[in-house]
Amino acid sequence: MSAGVTSLPEVPEVRAAGVPRLTAGFDLAERLDLAGHLVVHGPLPPLSGERLAALAEGIALRGRGGAGFPFARKLRAVADAAVRRGVRPVVVVNGSEDEPACRKDTVLLNRAPHLVLDGALLAAEALGARTLVVGVTRDSTRRSTERALDERGLADRRGAGLRARVQRNPHRMVTGESSALIRSIDGGPAKPPGRRVRAAETGVGGAPTLLSNAETFAQLAVAARTGVDRYRSTGVPDEPGTVLLTLSGAVARPLVLEAPSGVPLRYALQLAGAPADPQGVLTGGYHGRWLDPAAAHGAVVSRAALERVGGRLGAGAVLPLARDTCPLGEALPVARWLAGESAGQCGPCHRGLPAAARGLEEVLTGGGPPALEALRQITDAVRGRGACRHPDGSADFVESALVAFADDLAAHVLGGGCGRPVRAVLPLGTGGTGAVDGDAGEVSGRVLTVDWTLCEGHRLCADIVPELLPIGPDGYPSVAEVPVPHRALADAERAVRRCPALALRLEADPRHAAGPEAPGRGRRALRRGRG
Incomplete structure (x- = not known):
């Protein structure tokens, strides 16, 4: 087994545990064009607005981008706002996925773009929307999505029943934040606006906007074909269906895995060639939380189950660490990367996160108990005060590392360090420098x-x-x-x-x-x- 990877392939290997749904047909073609998509999935049945909301409610569909908001509630909120204001709503697919450890939406838009568009078009038809925008940050996803729109005869033309286009944004962590994406679609910078805005009320062009990530819309398209009962036949009762996970870190082969919800986390790690006894597993990516070995061994993959053991499903990134590396040393480059991804618009981001990264380094380089206490004060201070949730997620990453790796922390704070090397197994981009697809934030x-x-x-x-x-x-x-x-x-x-x-x-x-x-x-x- 390799010591790990410092970057992920743009479109990594894809595997399925059980019967594939979202990844059906991937064994037949690298990319399913419209004809191939219809052969694999069949035609899409039309659904009225209320039937679509009932479907989303029946399968307990939540956003798969990290926040986990109930999709049916979001759909109804947009519909109500559009009727109340007498305006046409907008549908936005968030395919940004700007974290180095996440690739599931990139895989879907590169290999099954029509499944994502199916879900988005179902929602647009149900809401009476006349505008559809797909937000991306990679050239490969832009090309694949534009080609898929062309295959369907959709374009951004005046007079068209539905104007559809792709919005290409800079590849940065904050670009994928919903308000940043909406702001960029309106012609502004791809940064959060610094105030809390409900897209369902005021989104693109001031219109009510239904915004969710690519996997959410793909799940909706699968459920529209299978129906509620068949969809719920897979996975756990409170979170039925499958989930997409991106597995990297100390693994033999980084991959995107489709698995039923409720699958044991250790089984998913085994499929990627992770160590049999990792010293910790990061769940939910770089805005997620670390699990210690005991919690990771007994964990199952679902939003609620991971939360119960102190983890987080988030955007589905899972990263184990082997025992031959310094875990806090592995976390330090990520803390620096998170600080560099700041939009620079609020104190918690452009001052707090660099201070947290410096504080973690102080702990690791001999600062002792005072440095640890200062670091904890910094992470407490940034939480809940940012213009978006980037400071909160970054603080969670650092704080959970201190808890999960308590023995390693004690060795650095009270002794001369743990003595283990840093193997740079947490992906930060090509060559470990953090440069992914021309990312300017690294x-x-x-x-x-x-x-x-x-x-x-x-x-x-x-x-x-x-x-x-x-x-x-x-x-x-x-x-x-x-x-x-x-x-x-x-x-x-x-x-x-x-x-x-x-x-x-x-x-x-x-x-x-x-x-x-x-x-x-x-x-x-x-x-x-x-x-």
């Missing part, structure tokens, strides 16, 4: 360094890159060295040029050049203050 391999012998506290740098160089109580930058994401590289260069005291430098990141390294006591990559 690490650039450069660090911004403050020369304290020259810094005079002019604060111009903080005006240009506040997310990289927060100002401390003394009026000086509170960090000495910070990795620069690709998206901030141009601003970092401008900050270097603008510094009147010539106190800033952009240098190659030695941690990047040297490859994965186990954090050890006494090595402090980030200095605090001016000392």
Whole structure:
């Protein structure tokens, strides 16, 4: 078995445990065109709005993008708002999937795009919508979806009964947030607007908008063909049907797995070639939670069951860790990546998340109990205060790692470290650098360094890159060295040029050049203050 992967194939291997539903026909073709789709799945029966809502209610369909909101309630809320306001609603398929550990929606849009469109078109017909938008961030999903729309004769033309198009956005974590996607469709930046907006009331163009992810619409299309009883014959009673999981981390073969809900988590891990006795399993991806070995061994895959043991289904990403790696050291690059994915619009994101990543590094590099206490204060402070849920999910990731890997934490806080290497098994993109499909939010391999012998506290740098160089109580930058994401590289260069005291430098990141390294006591990559 390999030590792990630092990136996932864009469209990984797909397997099914049991009879495939969403992935039916994948053994026949790499991509099901419209003709192949109809051979595999058959024609789609028409459904009225109320029958569609009753169907979604009957199969207990919840959003599969992470939030898990009941689809029938969302459908009825959009319909009610459209009638009350006398406007046509909009249907949006969220196929963004910008987390490095998730590939299920990418697989569906690349290999079974018509199943996703079936569900979206059922909803559009039921609501009387005249606009359908599919949001994506990868070129492969854009090409496949545009081809599928063309195969159906759908286009963004004036006078068409239904105007359909693909919205291509930058590949960043916050792009997939629902309000960010709606904002980009309206011509704005693909960032959350900074205020809580109910899409069902005011979405695209101010119209009531039904927005859900690709798997949700595909599940709806499957249920429309099978009916409630047959759909419920698979899976657990309270969450019937199948689920799509993306398995990576310390596995022999990363894959997307379709399995009935209620399947033992250890069986899903076995199919991917995970260690028989992992030291922990991350459930729900990078906005998810870690399970310790005992909880992971007894867990089954469903939203409620994972929540009961402290895990999270989220967007279906599952990542085990072997016992020959430093688990908190593995979590640190992810914490940095989450900080780099900030939209830079609110304090909890552009100040809190970088501080949490630095705090975790302080714990790993000899900060002792004071560093651990400071880290916990930071994660508590960012929760519930962001413009979107990115700070909350990121804090959950860090905090659950501290709980799940308590022995490793004690070795770093009270001793000289755990002594194990960091094998970089948690995917962050091609080559482990975090660059996935041209993602501009990942690490650039450069660090911004403050020369304290020259810094005079002019604060111009903080005006240009506040997310990289927060100002401390003394009026000086509170960090000495910070990795620069690709998206901030141009601003970092401008900050270097603008510094009147010539106190800033952009240098190659030695941690990047040297490859994965186990954090050890006494090595402090980030200095605090001016000392």
